[in-house]
Amino acid sequence: MPAGSNAGQPPPRAGQAKQVHLAVQLPGIHNVTVWTDPRSESQIAVDSFIRLARAAERGKFDFFFLAEGLRLREHKGQVYDLDVVGRPENLTMLAALAAVTSRLGLAATVNTTFNEPYEVARRFATLDLLSEGRTAWNVVTSYDAFTGENFRRGGYLDEADRYTRAAEFLSTAKELWASWGEDDLVADASSGEFVRPGAGRFAHHGEHFDISGRFGTPRGPQGHPVIIQSGESDAGREFAARDADVIFSKYSSLEQARPFYEDVKRRLAAYGRTHDDLKILPTATAVVADTDEEARAYADEITREQVSPQTAIAHLEGVWGRDLSAYDPDGPLPDVDPEPESLILKGHSVFRKGREETARRWREIAGERDLSIRELMIEVHGGQTFVGSPRTVADRIDHFVQSDGADGFILVPHLTPDGLDEVVDRVVPLLQEKGVYREDYTGPTLRDHLGLGLPKETP
Numbered sequence: 001m002p003a004g005s006n007a008g009q010p011p012p013r014a015g016q017a018k019q020v021h022l023a024v025q026l027p028g029i030h031n032v033t034v035w036t037d038p039r040s041e042s043q044i045a046v047d048s049f050i051r052l053a054r055a056a057e058r059g060k061f062d063f064f065f066l067a068e069g070l071r072l073r074e075h076k077g078q079v080y081d082l083d084v085v086g087r088p089e090n091l092t093m094l095a096a097l098a099a100v101t102s103r104l105g106l107a108a109t110v111n112t113t114f115n116e117p118y119e120v121a122r123r124f125a126t127l128d129l130l131s132e133g134r135t136a137w138n139v140v141t142s143y144d145a146f147t148g149e150n151f152r153r154g155g156y157l158d159e160a161d162r163y164t165r166a167a168e169f170l171s172t173a174k175e176l177w178a179s180w181g182e183d184d185l186v187a188d189a190s191s192g193e194f195v196r197p198g199a200g201r202f203a204h205h206g207e208h209f210d211i212s213g214r215f216g217t218p219r220g221p222q223g224h225p226v227i228i229q230s231g232e233s234d235a236g237r238e239f240a241a242r243d244a245d246v247i248f249s250k251y252s253s254l255e256q257a258r259p260f261y262e263d264v265k266r267r268l269a270a271y272g273r274t275h276d277d278l279k280i281l282p283t284a285t286a287v288v289a290d291t292d293e294e295a296r297a298y299a300d301e302i303t304r305e306q307v308s309p310q311t312a313i314a315h316l317e318g319v320w321g322r323d324l325s326a327y328d329p330d331g332p333l334p335d336v337d338p339e340p341e342s343l344i345l346k347g348h349s350v351f352r353k354g355r356e357e358t359a360r361r362w363r364e365i366a367g368e369r370d371l372s373i374r375e376l377m378i379e380v381h382g383g384q385t386f387v388g389s390p391r392t393v394a395d396r397i398d399h400f401v402q403s404d405g406a407d408g409f410i411l412v413p414h415l416t417p418d419g420l421d422e423v424v425d426r427v428v429p430l431l432q433e434k435g436v437y438r439e440d441y442t443g444p445t446l447r448d449h450l451g452l453g454l455p456k457e458t459p
Contacts, residue, residue, distance in 0.1 A: 020436045021408025024056045025065040034305045034414045043084045051417035053097045059424035062449040063105025066090040071147045073347035098131035105446035107136035114151045117172040124225045125217040133221030133445035138228040146346045165208045172204045176215045177224035185218045223455045241267035249282040252385045257405035284385035284409040288422040292388040303382040312374040318345035329374040394430035
């Protein structure tokens, strides 16, 4: 049951209600962002990022999250510019945001396939010091040789090797962060001692990395950054249960979200962790208007902007592997079969696996409901999560969390930079009124916002 359709009233609560966690994502790599909307402003200027981040901090959000693309995607050999392209590098932008915010967490995707642990660990440790303990790292891998062409060694790793490299990459970064003790930075003018003798010393000898030396950046206020992960597979869920502090989820319907939530939380005990040591946050959208009827009309308008006729055909070509530009987006699906070995839309992870099965399923959906190409793309790639008046949206967000579908949501606004204002100014006060959302930040670090303790390796 989609959260925005018929969520109903929250059930009676026994004891204290769960607290709702909210974050915001500025993706820049999918069609959620409608950069062609007249109200949209620059997708690159630092001022746009600042305005969105300040809105999130005004709403007492946990963190501001930037996704990453390591190569401009291509469609039929040309830059795929139906979506936003050319956004600045994540950690550099977050360093700028650290200077204009004081509590908001700062989360970035950084790839483990084409980077090295020492460099990434040092950049995150620096940002954690700069922001006084507000950073988070979304740990991801890269899957294709197309992206690898941007890097010296080129190519790509087999899937199994990507994940073993990612796991060792993260464990190596943690070793580097833990190489500084809490009291290793002395700076004692009377004795002339700046750091303790063993500060920063490390040695890692593994399958993918064999490094030793001294890590150059002292420990930050969080011990190390919050670790974020996304993964739906069994291996991904196990990785999250073992190593992550936050896991992204794609489930925006309560029917699907609750089994995922229960399964991942159940796995924590095997690693000596508790139910609250990992926060599960699905990505979601929110469309708010004065009335439910106005919100539904506005949501339909947004969705049709997100899935334009050109986007509908491009997404279909991504699965079919064929040039389908001659087809009418308001007409039926092509009667030709997909070419599974052909890749027309490159660098877009949505279309990399199971394309024949995807095409079969799409034909079934379109046939059962008599959908055009564009209507089908709206059905499978469009739609909004929470739709309604401020009260309706607040109730449905709360109901979803109290029903153990999630611990909160990462909201993805369709407009930059003002797309979060309606939620912050009209929905957040109602969640606060219900007693399920903080009135103010209770601590300076992102771990404080998320209710997480210091990492295990931190004394």
